[in-house]
Amino acid sequence: VHCLNEEVFVISNTFPQNIFLDWISYSGTLLGQFKINFSGIDSSDYIFVNAINRNSEAIHLSVMYFNQSPRQQEKMKPYIGYDVLININASERWH
Numbered sequence: 001v002h003c004l005n006e007e008v009f010v011i012s013n014t015f016p017q018n019i020f021l022d023w024i025s026y027s028g029t030l031l032g033q034f035k036i037n038f039s040g041i042d043s044s045d046y047i048f049v050n051a052i053n054r055n056s057e058a059i060h061l062s063v064m065y066f067n068q069s070p071r072q073q074e075k076m077k078p079y080i081g082y083d084v085l086i087n088i089n090a091s092e093r094w095h
Helices: none
Strands: 002-004 007-012 018-025 030-037 046-054 058-066 080-087
Touching: 002 046, 007 046, 018 058, 030 080
Parallel strands: none
Antiparallel strands: 002 007, 007 018, 018 030, 046 058, 058 080
């Protein structure tokens, strides 16, 4: 969960190839739901969303992938990172 200004972003995934993002106001209104698909990611990898930002047009996610759980080793470094940009007005919303 990431809180930003007066909004909450809930991130979930079953497999590292998909990220599900629920965008909710502090009052509980669902503002949008998005699905992000990555290809070529191994299903045994670990995903970490490092940061979320939003402006009037887009939601930006910084996503990192690890070969092992980052909580297990102190000096783990991601093997790949992605900057994901979700166009709020052009992306399909599920709700």
